[in-house]
Amino acid sequence: MQLRLTTKFTLVTSAVLISAMLLFAYFSIRSLEETSIAEAVKDIDNLSETILRTTFHQMLEDDRARVYQTIAEVGFQRGVRHIRLINKDGLISFSTRPEEVGLQVDKGEPSCNMCHGPVAVEPLLAASSMSRSRRFVDEQGETVMGMARAIYNQPSCSTAACHEHPAGDQLLGVLDITVSLAEMTASTAGFRERMILATLGLLFTLGASLAVVIRRFIHRPVRDLLAHTRRLAQGDLEGRIERLAKDELGELEEAFNEMTGNLRRVQGELRELAASLESKVEERTRQVQDIQKRLVRSEKLASLGELVAGIAHEINNPLTGIMVFSSLTLENHSLPQALRDDLSVIYRETQRCSGIVRRLLEFSREAPPDKTTASINHLLDHTLRLLENQATFQNICITRNYTALLPQLHVDANQISQVFMNILLNAAQAMPDGGTLMLETVLAGTGGEVLVRVRDSGCGIAEQDLKRIFDPFFTTKKESGTGLGLSVSYGIVENHGGTIDVESSLGAGTTFTITLPVDAPEAVFRARADTPGVMALPESRGPLPA
Ligand SMILES: Nc1ncnc2c1ncn2[C@@H]1O[C@H](COP(=O)(O)OP(=O)(O)O)[C@@H](O)[C@H]1O
Numbered sequence: 180m181q182l183r184l185t186t187k188f189t190l191v192t193s194a195v196l197i198s199a200m201l202l203f204a205y206f207s208i209r210s211l212e213e214t215s216i217a218e219a220v221k222d223i224d225n226l227s228e229t230i231l232r233t234t235f236h237q238m239l240e241d242d243r244a245r246v247y248q249t250i251a252e253v254g255f256q257r258g259v260r261h262i263r264l265i266n267k268d269g270l271i272s273f274s275t276r277p278e279e280v281g282l283q284v285d286k287g288e289p290s291c292n293m294c295h296g297p298v299a300v301e302p303l304l305a306a307s308s309m310s311r312s313r314r315f316v317d318e319q320g321e322t323v324m325g326m327a328r329a330i331y332n333q334p335s336c337s338t339a340a341c342h343e344h345p346a347g348d349q350l351l352g353v354l355d356i357t358v359s360l361a362e363m364t365a366s367t368a369g370f371r372e373r374m375i376l377a378t379l380g381l382l383f384t385l386g387a388s389l390a391v392v393i394r395r396f397i398h399r400p401v402r403d404l405l406a407h408t409r410r411l412a413q414g415d416l417e418g419r420i421e422r423l424a425k426d427e428l429g430e431l432e433e434a435f436n437e438m439t440g441n442l443r444r445v446q447g448e449l450r451e452l453a454a455s456l457e458s459k460v461e462e463r464t465r466q467v468q469d470i471q472k473r474l475v476r477s478e479k480l481a482s483l484g485e486l487v488a489g490i491a492h493e494i495n496n497p498l499t500g501i502m503v504f505s506s507l508t509l510e511n512h513s514l515p516q517a518l519r520d521d522l523s524v525i526y527r528e529t530q531r532c533s534g535i536v537r538r539l540l541e542f543s544r545e546a547p548p549d550k551t552t553a554s555i556n557h558l559l560d561h562t563l564r565l566l567e568n569q570a571t572f573q574n575i576c577i578t579r580n581y582t583a584l585l586p587q588l589h590v591d592a593n594q595i596s597q598v599f600m601n602i603l604l605n606a607a608q609a610m611p612d613g614g615t616l617m618l619e620t621v622l623a624g625t626g627g628e629v630l631v632r633v634r635d636s637g638c639g640i641a642e643q644d645l646k647r648i649f650d651p652f653f654t655t656k657k658e659s660g661t662g663l664g665l666s667v668s669y670g671i672v673e674n675h676g677g678t679i680d681v682e683s684s685l686g687a688g689t690t691f692t693i694t695l696p697v698d699a700p701e702a703v704f705r706a707r708a709d710t711p712g713v714m715a716l717p718e719s720r721g722p723l724p725a
C-alpha cells in the first residue's frame with residue numbers, strides 16, 4: 180500500500196505526540212498520587228505526634244482516663260477511622276472501637292508487620308513514617324491508610340511517680356491510627372479524569388493544527404511540484420509553478436521554474452539549430468549537385484573536345500587538298516564555263532567546310548588564356564560596340580547598369596570578349612522582333628568576384644533544353660546555328676576559374692550570369708601529347724591560392 184507523504188508525516192507525528200502526551204499524563208498522575216500519599220502520610224504522622232504530645236503529661240501522671248478521652252476526641256475528627264493504643268505486650272489498652280479493648284494483637288497482622296515484619300527477628304525501633312504507613316481496603320470497602328507509631332520510654336517516664344515503666348524498657352507501646360483516603364482518592368481520580376480529558380483535547384487540537392499546517396506548507400507545494408514535473412516529463416515546457424511557498428520548498432519550486440526556463444531556451448536553440456542545419460544541408464546539397472553538373476559537363480566537353488579535334492584534324496588535310504586543287508583547276512581558263520561554275524561551287528562549299536572545321540578546332544583547342552589586366556565594364560562595352568550595328572540588334576533597347584569602380588580582372592580579354600559576344604548574339608537572336616537587353620555588372624562575394632548579367636526579354640529556353648544548351652552542337656537554330664557558342668564560352672569561363680549560370684522562363688526571357696573571380700587562379704592545363712595544340716580541360720580545380 181502506498182501512503183502519501185503527508186499521511187505518513189501526519190501518522191508518525193501523531194504517534195510521537197500521542198506517546199509523549201500519554202507518558203506525560205501517566206507520570207503527572209503518578210506524581211500526583213505519590214505526592215498525595217506523602218501528604219497523607221505526613222498528616223497522619225502529624226496527627227499521631229499531636230496525640231502523643233497532647234497526652235504526654237497525662238501519661239506521666241498516669242491519668243489514663245484523660246488520655247483515653249483525648250484520643251477519643253481526636254478520633255471524632257473528619258476522616259479519622261480508628262485510633263488505638265497497644266502496649267508493649269501487644270494488648271490493646273485503648274481503642275476508638277471499644278469492643279477490641281483488651282484483645283491481644285497478632286504480630287503478623289499488617290499494622291504490626293511494618294516493624295516486626297514477617298521475617299524480622301528484632302522489631303524495628305525507628306522505622307520511617309513512610310515504611311510505617313500502609314494502605315488497604317477496610318471491611319467497609321473503603322481505601323484507608325494506617326500508621327503505627329512507637330511510644331518510646333524516656334527518662335521522665337521511668338522516673339514518674341507511678342513507677343509504671345522501668346528504665347530498662349525501650350518501647351512502651353504503639354499508637355496505631357487509621358484514616359480514610361476517600362478524599363484523596365476522589366481528588367486524584369478527578370485529576371486523572373481532567374488530565375485525560377486535557378490530553379485528549381490537546382491531542383485533537385495539535386493533530387488538527389498539524390494536519391492544516393502540513394496541508395498548507397508541505398502537501399500543496401509538493402503537489403504543485405509533482406504536477407509540474409509530470410508536465411515536464413510529457414514535454415510541456417511552457418508551464419510555471421505560480422504559488423511559490425516562502426521556504427525551502429519555495430526555493431525548490433523557484434529552481435524548478437528556472438530549470439524549466441533553461442530547458443525551454445535550450446529546446447528553442449536546438450530547434451533553431453536544427454532548422455539552420457536543415458537549410459545548410461539543403462544549400463550544400465544544391466552546391467554539390469551544381470558542382471556535379473559542372474563536372475559532368477566538363478568531362479563531356481573534354482571527351483567531345485578530343486573526339487572533335489581528332490575528326491577535324493583528319494578532315495582538314497583532305498579538305499586542304501580539295502581546296503588547293505579546285506582553286507588550281509579554276510585558274511585553268513581553257514575549261515568550259517559550266518565546269519568552272521561547278522568547280523566554284525566545290526571550292527565555296529569546301530571553304531564553308533573548312534570554316535566549320537576551323538571553328539571545331541577552335542572549340543577543341545581551348546588555348547590557355549593569355550591574361551592581362553582588364554576592366555570588365557570596358558570589355559563589355561567594347562564587345563557591344565562591335566555588335567550594335569548589326570541588323571539583329573536594330574530593334575533592341577539596350578540598358579546598362581554597371582557598378583562603377585569594379586576591381587580590374589586578370590583575364591584573357593579576347594577570350595572573355597568572345598564569351599560576351601556569344602551570349603549577346605544569342606540574346607539578340609532570341610528577340611527577332613525586338614525587346615530589351617539589360618547588361619549589369621556587380622561586385623559580389625564580399626568583393627571576391629565580379630558578376631556580369633545579360634538579361635533579355637526573348638523567347639526563353641524550354642525546360643528540357645536548359646540542361647543541354649552548354650553541350651557542343653546543341654542548337655535550336657537549325658541551319659543557322661552551330662551549337663558551339665555556349666560550350667566554347669563555358670570552357671573559357673571555366674579556364675578563368677569562373678562559372679556561367681542561366682535562368683530562363685519560356686516566353687519571358689533569359690538571364691545569363693557570368694561569375695569571374697577577382698584573383699583568378701591560373702588554370703592548370705594538360706597538353707595532349709597526341710594532338711599538339713589541343714588542350715584538355717582542367718582535371719581538377721583546387722582551392723584558390725591566397
Ligand atoms: N538568350 C537565349 N535565349 C533563348 N535561347 C538561347 C539563348 N542563348 C542560347 N540559347 C539556346 O541555346 C542554344 C545553344 O546556343 P549556342 O551554343 O550559342 O549555339 P547556337 O547559338 O549556334 O545555337 C541555342 O540554339 C538556343 O536554343
Ligand SMILES: [Mg+2]
Nearest residue numbers: 601605664665
Ligand atoms: Mg550562339
